[in-house]
Amino acid sequence: MPLYRRLLLVALALTAVVVVFGAYVRLSDAGLGCPDWPGCYGQISPHHAAEDISATHAANPQGPVSAPKAWKEMIHRYLAGTLGLLILAIAAQAWRCRSHPAVAWRIASALIAVVVVQGLLGKWTVTLLLKPAIVTAHLIGGLTTLGLLAWLALRAHGVARLELPRGAVALARVAFVLLAGQIVLGGWTSTNYAALACADFPTCQGSLWPAADYLNAFHVVRELGMTADGQSLSLAALTAIHWAHRLGALLAGTVLLALVWVLSRRQGTQAAGFVLLGALSLQIGLGIANVAIGLPLALAVAHNAGAVVLLLVLVWINYRLRAMQAPAGAGRRRDDYARRENAFA
Template sequence: MTAYRRLILLALALATLVVVFGAYVRLSDAGLGCPDWPGCYGQFSPLRAAADIRETHAADPQGPVSLPKAWKEMIHRYLAATLGLLILAIALLAWRRRGAPGAAPRLAAALVGVVIFQGLLGKWTVTLLLKPAIVTAHLLGGLTTLALLAWLALHARAGAQVEVPRGPISLITLARAAFALLAVQIALGGWTSTNYAALACTDFPTCQGSLWPAADYANAFHVVRELGMTADGEVLPLAALTAIHWSHRIGALLAATVLAALAGSLLRRSVTRHLGAVLLAALAAQLALGIANVVSGLPLPLAVAHNAGAAVLVIVMVWITHSLRGVRVPASAAHRREGHAGRENSYA
């Protein structure tokens, strides 16, 4: 099982890189650097397609195609393909060792299904010309892959350990609610990014000088439409972009409040204090990055870091949720504690 766990950790690290690099590709406007899929102008690499890329760029120098953008897009595809192969290998190993503790073959098989659908979303992102609904779904698919790999890694690590009583129901419920709000907030962040609405409000904490700016929520959240357009084919107005941005800020306030409450609850219990400290640090960093992006005009490094912060929060919340199912300790430690009453009181 050691090799199996190491393979999962490698895939988890690569999935994090794929999510963060995918954000870099999107935020640097390189999503259509190769306007076909899975290759680039029918070639395996931009090097072989260089003549076609240069010709397209010469015809439209301000367009989405250039050699640097093509390399960014294809490197992301290479990384994603490698991740897919790693996940397939994990699933095969899980089924071969399905009787071993921590193998989780069904979860590994479900992960393969998620990755296949994620590959289709990657294809549609290009072929449907960055349609916001598809690009947002692609982002959420990447974070879902990351979350499942994190859960699989924790499950494999806990396979050789003994489970002791889980956390109280109230804490578990709070953690699930916080995770659900985080998922909604990430979806709002993805919608903000894919609609290029991050700069609709350039002041903080107000937006365009108001705590309730003029906004067009109907067009903002009409899902089936082209990039930058309303459902009727008109140019998406600033009021719609404002609605998207402001919704993301309101979501951030709600999610941060519940996540901070969860961190406080974890900090008050000795057995979960480390989880609360990590969550509070990740949340503070993410909020600081969000504010910095607004007031500094969305510089690329900070924008990518904000996406990375979302990935970190997802991993932390998977860790917390998994831990609250039953705090696990090595078997030797569990035996030493036999006869010691009041283990559940450590949650009190």
């Protein structure tokens, strides 16, 4: 059991690194730094493929292949491969300790399937030339892995549960769903390179409802930068993607602030409320700064890291909260009261 707990913590930390580093690879246009998979020009590292990388770069200096980009891409693959091995070890330990109440061995085993799908999505990201649907799905898979590992770690370490009214618990669940949807919108914005479609704030192109092409913006099966019929994706479509992300942020942020208010007013959950408020404030600030300053790489990566932090905070809060149970005999007392009322009538 101690080994299982340590493996979970290491895997959780590594998953956060993989997700954030993956964002760095994408944002620095290094996703095709090695145009094949799983190696680099059939070699185990860019060092061994240096001749092919140099030739490709010389033929197209502005293209996606260069030695620095190849190293970024391969380091991401090395980290992801290590994570896959860690998850196999976690599943093996969970199976060995499956009788322990703190071990969710079925979820640990299901993580293997998630990692296999992630590996395939990583392959298709390269071989299908950064299709937005595949890249976004790859991000979703990484965050799913992160969330499941966090849940397993919380259970394995016996984190205390708190009983709150059903309405407060339902609000936390809704906040988590909205945050997940907002992260997906953020991934769609990033993978379609729509982050600079609106260069002003809080308006977009000087308007609170800019001209936008939502139909082409959210058509899933298409090439990068293209509509479904092969035309170049218009500014109106990119604007639609960006503006949808902002509207999603407004909705999710409002619900998260409501959750902060609920948590901060109750004994035992005040610290969680303050942690959530801090993470949310940081993420909002990073989002605004990215627009105001013009999406510098460091801030863009930090915004992705902020999404990771918010996700972990919401997993922690949702794990800890459970709905209050009705007192024993409460249902029977209600039934007796109803019968007396009917008899009186």
